[in-house]
Amino acid sequence: MKNWILFGLTAVIVFLLAMLAYSIMERKTEARFAYQPKVQIEGIEPRDSVWGLNYPRQYQSYMKTQDTTFSSMYNTSGFKDVLADQPELVILWAGYAFSKDYNQPRGHAYAITDLQNSIRIGSPKEPGDGVMPSTCWTCKSPDVPRLMSEMGVTEYYSTKLSSLGSEVINPIGCADCHNPQTMNLTITRPALIEAFEAMGKDINQASHQEMRSLVCAQCHVEYYFDKTKPGKENAQYLTLPWKGGLSVEAMETYYDNIDFADWVHPISKARMIKAQHPDYEVFEMGVHAKRGVSCADCHMPYKNEGGQKFTDHHIGSPLSNVENSCFVCHREKQADLMTDVYDRQRKIKEGTSSLQKQLAMAHIEAGKAWELGATEEQMTEILTGIRHAQWRWDFVVASHGGAFHAPLESSRIVTSAMGTIQESRIHLARLLASLGHYKPVEMPDFNDKGALQAYIGLDMDKERADKAKFLDQVVPQWLKEGKAREAKKEVKVISSN
């Protein structure tokens, strides 16, 4: 009898254990239906719409970078022709593509469209046409890390922009900053890693908070294309000039030491450097950086939707979202905070506006000096002055938000540039006098973009006509080929939820 009881009890225990096992399996399945991602993100997935299936809130807020309605005092998320606004820039950038076309940047979602639309990149008809290297695509798309991993980094830098037209079709997106397995922040552009190495730092030591700025610093930095890298002479190797530090002087010395010039100015014959957008560098000089604030803290503040907190991926001016960005730390009136920003911007702009007119005049005066027979020797110091002053001016104006990010540093740089250019113009006046020219040099009308473009010898009608043709014939073909290629890549669905 006792044995039977024992048998019965054991059977019951096994039965219950099996039920428990079944219950665990059932609830695990439940979790799979309720909490699994919809699709598997494989390799470097450049299509945001695929990531968006798994992360709908982040994706949808990111799509709002298409919104072009916001305008602050000077800038906008929409279209604004900077050259029409400040025509003297045409003279500053004569001989360089920026004199043809320069607009205020729109949101990340337009990265590809706006590059294609820009007259600066020319209008290549066939793959391999045109002067622009493939390196120009580097910051525009998550297709770039995909191409770099497929082709090799050096090979990617070694071809033409037009050769990769059908490969790079997705604007800046998820895969540029996120690891698809862990969603952690990641650095996908070699230039930043190499710049850290050049400074003797290890980017792997970056904290999470630093990463919230460094992912932006993959692109929002000053850079140049190195065409003399040993063993990589065919490449236009994207390089950040950070070896000596992030200050304007350190980079200026770096460029002087390697005798680098982006172009030679056709009027003044000065060897010029174009500052790109040293946003990260200038930000690092400011008080917010000192307090440990990251880019994302203000440009991508937290947001609540239906009680769910997430990072707002609508990247843009914090001024369009003061409540979520500034108010986290500054409990003041919105109007006061906005005024603080605008004051800084206006005061810096006062300096840069007068500086850029001086620069334009210096170029033309130097041109006159050459015309009257000045020698190389007489001009050397003057041209170095123009080179340095314009580089410093550009460093301030090209840095998005620099006037607010680091107003003191910006104004220091403007002051130093102002001193340099005035010194150069005094030298020029003396030189011109010694060549027999005692009057002020005749200047073109600095208020007319079209006239200035004609003055420096640009045929803008032809450029525009070529562009229209390019946008009508070449770009649709690029997109068609790109879409067809992407359609072949299957998306693996793992949950139908």
Next chain:
Amino acid sequence: MGKRQQIKRKLFQYSLIPPRKWRPYAIVLVAAIFGLGLYLIRLSNAASYLSDDPQACVNCHIMTPQYITWTHSSHREVAHCNDCHVPHNNIANKYFFKAKDGLYHASIFTLRAEPQVIKALGPSIEVIQNNCIRCHEDQVTDAKLIGLVENHYPHRTDRICWECHREVPHGKIRSLAAVGHQIEPIQAHAPPDLEIIPKWLKESMQKSKQ
């Protein structure tokens, strides 16, 4: 008489040891129970409960809202589940409390008796409160404040921290229905081998250096 002998005697006394001819069957049955038990341990990922990994807490999916709200909080970078939810006065107490709480959770979950909104119970509240103080001691026991602020001592001892700091760290809205379904697999507590540079880029950079 050894302890072993004593147990054996007891077993025989109550006829719990089956007769010789039954023994093979009994052994098979006991082994079946043992095997099933092992399978359960594996199925329920039980070993993970010995760790401090927050992912272990979402083995059971109804903790998802708590997990998601925490991964979006400032505490994500400095404290994980166990830092707040189990006592840290001594290691035995830590695992005792963890086992007690864990078995209670598992039972309720198995019985499908979980509430829509999970709330901390008495013993848990005490543990959490002590853990708040464990890290934030300097903020709550500032000698200057005791001197300057009237009733500072009673104010900081007669209530729990989250009576005022209601959003720390799980936010105000955290029911099963209110929080997103997607667990973002962010490795919050950066493991030592966390890689910022993707593998393909690392390999390519190494190759170009050679």
